[in-house]
Amino acid sequence: MTLKAIEIFHDVEEKDIELLSDLEEAASRFEWIPEDRLSKIIDLPEQDIEYRLDRLNKFELVERGIAKYRGYRILPPGFDLLALNSLVQRDVLEAFGIALGIGKEADIYDAITPEEKRVAVKFNRLGLTFTRLKEKRSYRPKHGWIDASKKAARREFEVLEKIYPDVEVPEPIAFDRHVLVTGLIEGEELEEVAEIDYPEPVLDEILRNVKESYKLGIIHGDLSEHNVIIKPNGEVLIIDWPQWEPVTHPEADDLLRRDVKSILSFFRRKFQIERELETVLEEFEK
DSSP: OOOHHHHTGGGSOHHHHHHHHHHHHHHTTOSSEEGGGHHHHSOSOHHHHHHHHHHHHHTTSEEEEOSSSSEEEEOHHHHHHHHHHHHHHTTSOOEEEEEEEEOSSEEEEEEEOTTOOEEEEEEEOTTOOOSSTTOGGGOOSSTHHHHHHHHHHHHHHHHHHHHTTTSSOOOEEEEETTEEEEEOOOSEEGGGOOOOSSHHHHHHHHHHHHHHHHHTTEEOSSOSTTSEEEOTTSOEEEOOOTTOEETTSTTHHHHHHHHHHHHHHHHHHHHOOOOOHHHHHHHTTO
């Protein structure tokens, strides 16, 4: 699957981006941006505005609506394009690759930096309920999803900066809007790994990283077999940190307990490795 914004990236013109940016700014005030307000929002002749909107509509970056009044709104690929364009302009990204993973709350693609380094590009999709972005009928009009997704990208970048490289997490590189750029994520989810020759050292390494994060004042908050990656060399990588909380959080003990219990339960279920939860948690205080 190719992301729509990547597919049409080189077909979009600078003036298209400028108009899309104007619409993005107006979207904070309007659910649908009224057609009769466009000339006040966009500094272009009316004929040029119509031409650019036709192009954006053709690219499926915006949508026309005539529910209560004639207006426009930005579709998810439009927000994707704005973020990608900004990252390219900032010399963070240069070329785009293939999908590394498509999930309910995020899509991850690989990309190349100007230094020819492969990186992971994570598009947060919190609150979106569609399976493919081009299915406009399933897009909800309010922009709560983009606000939540922007917050997730910012929070995850902030926590990765705090704990990398002491904890085995992706290297934080940049973020823009709802998009997070990190070091490349390669491997399989722990849950999908069919067999591990020596599972106990893997469990030890996961717990060591959880403990190291805790020492740095951070709790993952949503740890499970789905966000532990087993890399091709057998090392672990802990991903998906937007729900992190500081150890000073009122529910920090419960969050830590839940994270550790989730991992212990998985290893007990799949590899018959028994560890006492209370004994493991006591180690975090040493």
